[in-house]
Amino acid sequence: MQFTLKVWRQHDRQAEGKFVEYKATDITPDMSFLEMLDAVNLDLARNGEETIAFDHDCREGICGSCGMYINGRAHGPLRGVATCQLYMRSFKDGNTIVLEPWRAKAFPVIKDLVVDRSAFDRIIQAGGYVSVDTGGVPDANTIPVPKPIAEEAFDAAACIGCGACVAACKNSSAMLFVAAKVSQLALLPQGQPEQKARVERMIAQMDEEEFGGCSNTYACEAECPKEISVSHIARLNREFLKARLK
Secondary structure, eight states, X not given: OOEEEEEEEOSSTTSOOEEEEEEEOSOOTTSBHHHHHHHHHHHHHHTTOOOOOOOOSSSXXXXXXXXXXXXXXXXXXXXXXXXXXXXXXXXXXXXXXXXXXXOOTTSOEEETTEEOOHHHHHHHHHHOXXXXXXXXXXXXXXXXXXXXXXXXXXXHHTOOOOSHHHHHSTTOBOHHHHHHHHHHHHTSGGGGXXXXXXXXXXXXXXHHTTOBOOOOOOHHHHHOTTOOOTHHHHXXXXXXXXXXXX
């Protein structure tokens, strides 16, 4: 298989970026998308050209670092997968593939396809944790949690913080990310003592980072690689209203 890649190249956040065309040749259908980029970078390095910068780490759909726009969609054409879980058999031989970084004010470009997602880290630092003494593992296991609640909390905790929800949203909203992080703790007994302070601090930090507002287009849910439901956004809104009323 062979492909034409149109890749956004940008030296740093101050530089003016542009699309540059590359050829990806001798690509097998079972290569992952990132392996295909590795092959292109190997050819560039052999020719003495600057390689394409892109984020990656675990390559198992766990770390959330590999996000990029692929033909105008966050993580590419498939639902429920991160970029590293996308394989070249999802494209037709000879296709042109357009690669861009996340486009959001809160995610400035570092270089090429790499963006600074530290805004998410600061939101977590603002309140996405449990600081009260919950005891050891045996103590936690003595607290009964209904199975439906435990499963819902686990589903929210599946968020990998990749930023696809922000990238897919026309307003660059981080509501699905914040909602997932609030839900995973608010649903469990261990997270409830700090419930009010958590949601207020995390939303305040989200606003400070200049993410946009939610307009309920459900694009975030559609592009989330973990298929996290927008119902968590409804819970976030309820948690915030309760916190403000107390």
